[in-house]
Amino acid sequence: MSYRIGVDVGGTFTDCVMEETTSGRRWVHKIPSTPGSPEKAIIAGIRALLGLAEAKAAAVGFVGHGSTVATNALIERKGARTAVVTTRGFRDLLELGRQRRPSLYDLQADKPAPLARRRHRWEVAERLRADGSVERPLDDECVTDVLGALAAEGIEAVAVCFLHSYANPAHEREVAERIRRALPGVFVTASSDLVQEFREYERLTTAVVNASLGPRTGRYLTALESGLVEEGLSCAPFILHSNGGLMTLSQADRAPVNMLASGPSAGVVGATALARAAGDPDSISLDMGGTSTDVCLIQAGRPSVVSQREIEGYPVKCATVDVHSVGAGGGSIAWLDSGGALRIGPQSAGAVPGPACYGQGGDRPTVTDANLVLGRLDSSRRLADTIRIDPDRAEHAIRMHIAEPKGIAVEEAALGIAALVETHLVRAMRLISVERGYDPRAFTLVAFGGAGPMHAVPVAWALAMPRVMIPPYPGLLCAEGVLATEMRIDVSHTQRSLLGEIGAGALKAEFQALFEAARARLTASGVDVGGLQARWMADVRYHGQNYEITVDVPEGPTSTDIKRDLRAAFDREHRRLYGYANLERDLEIVTSRVGVTVPVGAARGGRLGERASSRRVEPVSRRRMIWENGTETCPVYRRADMKAGAEITGPAVVEQMDATTVLPPGSRARTDSFGNLIVEPE
């Protein structure tokens, strides 16, 4: 027997899933997270799973997890005492940024605090030109002075970032190496080790974020590794990279900036695997929790990945699953603004005090309260065996804060809250699909998280999406995602050249060099590179244009006519995005990219669910539900009764431990052979 374990560490709960590799049998366990030292919940969860399956730790062949450790450290500003070493004349780059103000109209708004104080930003004499040639050599004495200052100030982490280091990293490397030698306990990042792309501010912030996280994530990774060893696990553990692939702990240790989207990307890879197994390579994932909702576009079985994101106000350049987040979740508070318009969030009642219906001191109406008033949530349910839901409190909160001031009925106000939260979700989904040139009508919506299945169907209909997929365990999809993914490394390099001037050989050589670099990095971390697959991409623009589009170069260095392929790919993509292509104009290749993936163990697809004996399913109860067109007594089904092949029609709800699926009038649902609930228009 051999087992694989996937873990998702969330803010409130740590979810664990274990799969036996030959039978595909699964065990699940959910325990409260331990935010102070997240590894404790992970280890406790694994121990519980092994107990459930009566398995030995030595039989575990794979452990992977998604973690919010890095994100939380950034949000809570708990980074290390961080310094910047940069080119003379530029120590304020970190604060000047792009010189735009944080809010166009709010005179009281502030910029996010710089992660390295001005006092801790040192300049050294050196200068490179745009082509990487040396304008002024590195001044040794200057570096020596900085080393002394770093030690005197008790610096824990250093980001080294020089202008044009993407074209020539020599100065950065030399300084980083000298710091490492002189101050062995200090975490050092050279910007060009993370990003070999131009645009200095974004490269600098990436290096600074990385450095400030380094010491803290290092302690976490060490604690996790030794904890797992003590538990008797002998396999090398993995952590989910922001790009949706896996990385080893040593890779994460050097580049913790890559862990920033580790949590959200787990759900996306889970949705990707689920939809791909069910034959839907094109889908949109919708992960709706208590305070926010993440959406991501998945095309041709691959989540869309961007090379830059803004996190907590800091631009970060690293391959990241393109998750768009909105501050609307089940706990989001509904309120009326000074003009009398209904607003939802971004304030959330959170877990404490929670929605008004929890009766724990929250008296402002939330999305959950509206769902309760509308009969979509079961008022007789208890949460975690202790909290009794009180529909009167929900009704009272909506009446006091929304219905009475607006002079409308409570039900109408509740319908308004539901409609508005769905509008926020639609807007988020439009942003990642329509606004990027993708037609949502060709995509399946995969909805999960505690509140996702509640609002998914109206959201899908609003975008004319043909199908909604609700996984068997909507609350556990993130942990399952970790089991379904593979190792992935992205490397890139800015070297500008005109397609009309560069030779095919030189272009191929550039890709080949990147590929070798990626493979070397994998080998160095002890990974078996058999089964390695590469994806070739380039950031290209029309000569004279000032922004690039990333396009696939399908065969990379093995292409028989790489220049023609690149030209065709770019013109096609430009036309798709902007409606025109400029065939006469030369192309400028700005940055080359290679993403390599290696499977880790046997990633399985979905499992076949149990077949139903007949299509008919009996409801477990009926209750009054309020819809836009009127009120009706509707059936309530139990998810466990929805075996493969079962079919029901809306209006109805399907209940299970971790989620409630709402089927509005005009929808019907069936269970597919993998146990997913598939909702389509009637």
Place this chain on the structure above:
Amino acid sequence: METRGRKSDWITHEVIAHFLLSAVEEMGVTLVRAAYSPNIKERRDCSTAIFDAGGETVALAAHIPIHLGSMLGLVREVLARFPLETLRPGDMFLANDPFGGGGSHLNDLSLVAPVFWEGAGVAFVANIAHHSDVGGRVPGSESCDATSIYQEGLRIPPVRMVAERAIDGNLLALLQANSRVPDERVGDLRAQVAANLAGERRIEELLRRYGAALVGESMRAILEYTDRRTRAAIRGIPNGTYRHDDAMDDDGIGVSPVPVGAIVTVGDESIHVDLSPCAPQTAGAKNASITATLATVYYVMKAVLDPELPPNAGYYRAVTVDAPRGSVMNAQPPAAVGARIISCQKLAEVLLGAFAQAVPERVIAESHGVSLGVFSGERPGTRDLFVDYEAFGGGAGARATKDGLDGIMVHATNTSNLPIEVFESEYPLMIDRYELYPDSGGPGRFRGGLGIRRDVRLLTDADFTGFVTSFRRVPVGRDGGRPGKPGRYVLIRGGREVVYDSSTIAGQRLRKGDTISLRTAGGGGYGVPEARARELLEADLDEGRVTPEGARRDYTHDAGQRQGGQT
């Protein structure tokens, strides 16, 4: 099933309002992504809008506030030349004329398109983008010392650039022939077309779902809602008449100072702005057309009343503006208006100064204004022309409860800088310093933001045109706060620094190896410097934002042997 009537309209209005905002943002995203020039692409000097059939703005994604004004008269001006019944689906109209083309200076090219539904024009979409060169006397087209609009480039009244989806190639050729960087013009205009097409598609989608009647009703409701909210905010400001007078340094040619003043009357639910204290229009290019003036007034209203007010014409209703024709804030042709951002920034300060008498806690001290630098010449070894056009931030005024922002864009503008690594790979220029300027922030209980210092070295002979604001009239503090340091341009040649004795430099020929060093002004302080908390002052010293000498001079603080990190 018990039945209920149509879903409550107020919810539909909310849903449609969100949809329109998302559509107008999508137009902006399309424009920025598809554009060619750094000015739109990296610096985002562009905005997008959706109008109702009557030309009222119902949704706006203004990246910079002064574009609010260009959007104001735009549809009206188009309809004045091209009556509604002559418009066809797929038409788009180009304009830039500040006097009859909805623009505020010639660099801003607006493109507006009607949206049709079932044969009727039901809405308009438009976008505006700053083109880095539209001809005229100087590269970049903007110069403070221009004396008529005819020196500022090609003047375009509303003209049909796209007829039933076909772009007029003759017109493009004409535009190209009048720009120093012609290729950029075509790329940027195509991006502007793409942005309008995106907006048109979204509105059609909305109409398909809700029908023209309900969408029209929603558009009206959106404006009424904003109007209600604006009036509610005005009720929070004490009634009264508040006057503030100030002046611009000069008119760009030599006359100085140029008075700018405002009398703001706050009623129960309305505000009237009287600009009669402003000087007559000037000979130089710092004049503002009425569109630019209105944009600035609306910017200040939103900032003071309620920064979250939805960006649409609904909040213009409670505000009336009276600017005498022929004054610097309502210039008439053929006045030059290229540098209208300078008068608009000053007007913003004047209005904030008036509101400071009513709601001092909401208003910040005076800020740096804005500075501009344009380098142009030939790339070495070629005959290719380059034009680098960039505006710079400085110190923002201190707030009633905290320091001002350092090195930032304020008020009517908010463009990005060009990344240094992009700048140096595009132009034969090198940047030797880009940093905060210590001691430039106005001393006070809360310190004004710091200005910036930026040194650009020429790798080839080139021309330089630029201006700084707060050259003589420095940003003043409030409530006893002291002024920030003035703005300066300095020429460094052969190791010697020569400070320019004017706020304006026009078309100066520079040599390879010369350095142009800009020092932008710091913001004014808030409250008396003696009241500054000791720990804030020490943190400033520690961080090197205030030097030990500065602390002694401005705060009578003896810092002793303190070492502020690296100096």
